Amino acid sequence: MDSRGLIELERMPFKDRLTKQYSFYLKELENGYMMGREGFGPVGKTMKYKDLHTDEFREVLVFGSNSYLGFSDHPYVKEKVKEAVDLYGIGTGGSPAFSGYTRQHKELELRLAKLAGHEDAVLLPGGYMANLCWVNGLMNNNDIIIYDKNSHASVINAIKMTSVPFYSFDPDNLDEFEKLIGKIRSRVGNEKQIFSTVEGVRSIDGKIIELARYIEICKANNIIIILDDAHGLGTVGATGKGTLEYLNLIGQVDLRMSTCSKAIGAQGAFVSGSKELIFLLRNFSYPYVFTSGLAQPTIAAISAALDLLENEPHHVQQLHANVAYMQDRLEQRGFKIIRGESGIIPVFFEQDGVVRLINKELYRRGLFANIMEYPMVPPGLERLRLSIMSIHTKEEMDRAVDMIYEASRLVCN
Amino acid sequence: MSSDNIVNAFFSVVNSVKKTAFTADIIGLDFHLGGDLGIDSREMLEIWYDLEKTLNIHIPDGEKRDRYTVQDVIDLLEQKVETVPV
Numbered sequence: 323m324d325s326r327g328l329i330e331l332e333r334m335p336f337k338d339r340l341t342k343q344y345s346f347y348l349k350e351l352e353n354g355y356m357m358g359r360e361g362f363g364p365v366g367k368t369m370k371y372k373d374l375h376t377d378e379f380r381e382v383l384v385f386g387s388n389s390y391l392g393f394s395d396h397p398y399v400k401e402k403v404k405e406a407v408d409l410y411g412i413g414t415g416g417s418p419a420f421s422g423y424t425r426q427h428k429e430l431e432l433r434l435a436k437l438a439g440h441e442d443a444v445l446l447p448g449g450y451m452a453n454l455c456w457v458n459g460l461m462n463n464n465d466i467i468i469y470d471k472n473s474h475a476s477v478i479n480a481i482k483m484t485s486v487p488f489y490s491f492d493p494d495n496l497d498e499f500e501k502l503i504g505k506i507r508s509r510v511g512n513e514k515q516i517f518s519t520v521e522g523v524r525s526i527d528g529k530i531i532e533l534a535r536y537i538e539i540c541k542a543n544n545i546i547i548i549l550d551d552a553h554g555l556g557t558v559g560a561t562g563k564g565t566l567e568y569l570n571l572i573g574q575v576d577l578r579m580s581t582c583s584k585a586i587g588a589q590g591a592f593v594s595g596s597k598e599l600i601f602l603l604r605n606f607s608y609p610y611v612f613t614s615g616l617a618q619p620t621i622a623a624i625s626a627a628l629d630l631l632e633n634e635p636h637h638v639q640q641l642h643a644n645v646a647y648m649q650d651r652l653e654q655r656g657f658k659i660i661r662g663e664s665g666i667i668p669v670f671f672e673q674d675g676v677v678r679l680i681n682k683e684l685y686r687r688g689l690f691a692n693i694m695e696y697p698m699v700p701p702g703l704e705r706l707r708l709s710i711m712s713i714h715t716k717e718e719m720d721r722a723v724d725m726i727y728e729a730s731r732l733v734c735n
Numbered sequence: 736m737s738s739d740n741i742v743n744a745f746f747s748v749v750n751s752v753k754k755t756a757f758t759a760d761i762i763g764l765d766f767h768l769g770g771d772l773g774i775d776s777r778e779m780l781e782i783w784y785d786l787e788k789t790l791n792i793h794i795p796d797g798e799k800r801d802r803y804t805v806q807d808v809i810d811l812l813e814q815k816v817e818t819v820p821v
Binding site (some may be wrong): 325326328329330332465471478480481487488489490492502505506696697700701702730 | 766767769770773775777780782783784787794795797799800801803
């Protein structure tokens with residue numbers, strides 16, 4: 323659906339809109355709907371997934387999970403979670419501002435803060451909430467935010483929710499970013515606080531921008547920087563500490579957000595920063611103050627994954643080796659890809675509209691992958707989005723490349 | 736269609752979608768859609784939709800991206816209006 327179709331749909335009376343959207347969904351179901359495919363069993367490099375047309379579950383090779391290091395089903399993590407359940411139980415029974423904050427939360431927050439060279443951090447139930455948290459806790463309509471045009475929907479929604487005036491910029495064009503700051507400063511003067519956010523590892527293609535120069539520009543203009551490194555933790559940097567480690571910039575941004583649901587293999591996210599900035603979030607940010615604290619098994623799972631990152635560097639090293647191997651193999655078979663730095667490999671095809679057919683054929687053949695289509699990505703840049711895991715073997719990666727090659731030939735010819 | 740008419744059509748559509756009262760006298764062409772006019776990306780799609788209807792033009796979605804200022808929008812509209820066969 324293009325934007326005209328979208329606007330026409332949005333302007334329909336609610337009941338007509340609901341009828342149209344639901345009948346569209348039913349038609350898609352008949353054709354084998356690929357959203358929200360139902361899995362069964364531990365998250366790993368192979369999993370049982372429900373067939374699109376029957377109730378049968380069958381094993382597929384998974385190249386579409388963000389559990390890049392396989393920690394979701396790691397024996398050490400599971401053992402630590404069981405111990406924590408015996409010691410501390412499950413739920414926290416309240417928001418961190420009331421009864422839902424424990425010593426385990428505090429210890430984990432301080433440990434996560436250290437990853438970015440910060441003093442303190444707050445934990446939230448997910449990356450979406452974490453982005454709502456820093457926008458809502460720090461800003462109001464007297465400030466200004468300049469956001470990365472690739473920012474996640476949660477950042478955009480947070481901006482709307484907070485009413486902070488917003489400007490977007492292209493992180494691949496920092497000259498224009500600098501000019502924009504000059505223009506804003508000439509209008510509003512130097513007193514008004516400007517915030518800026520940028521993605522660390524870009525979620526759509528795994529690329530990293532010229533972050534050192536971005537930081538330099540922001541510092542020269544008294545701008546508070548928030549790094550959205552949702553995909554960076556556990557995938558980027560020699561020991562998996564994220565984009566800041568990879569670029570040797572630890573301690574250089576004011577706030578950093580990362581998720582614990584991807585390479586860390588658990589759930590939740592955190593925002594780290596100075597004591598003063600985190601004080602604001604802890605006390606004034608609605609998404610933190612009015613949400614229950616993370617459950618004890620989650621806290622234990624994140625802590626155990628951090629133990630593994632610190633004590634067993636081979637997980638991250640193997641992920642990097644696997645990503646390079648897979649990138650080479652795809653290029654050798656003639657695929658156009660982007661060589662990024664994280665576990666994500668986007669694969670492009672010549673025509674728009676084919677990627678969903680290729681993905682369906684892949685699933686039929688036993689490969690689980692994800693796709694990104696317009697409007698998630700610009701028209702003409704539809705892609706198969708492969709997620710590589712440290713636990714994939716060369717044989718499994720070869721098999722995946724063969725399947726992609728065969729499926730794309732079948733669909734495109 | 737003259738350049739002034741295109742600018743007026745732009746403000747008329749923006750005002751109708753945003754319930755504002757912007758005019759060319761108070762809004763510079765270098766003003767930003769977001770920071771200065773408060774238009775977010777979803778609202779901008781609505782504005783493009785109405786502009787296409789009003790000016791009887793068709794703009795592929797890919798060309799609507801990366802337009803940050805009023806001038807960026809006007810430039811594209813002028814280009815499309817010029818290329819419509821009479």
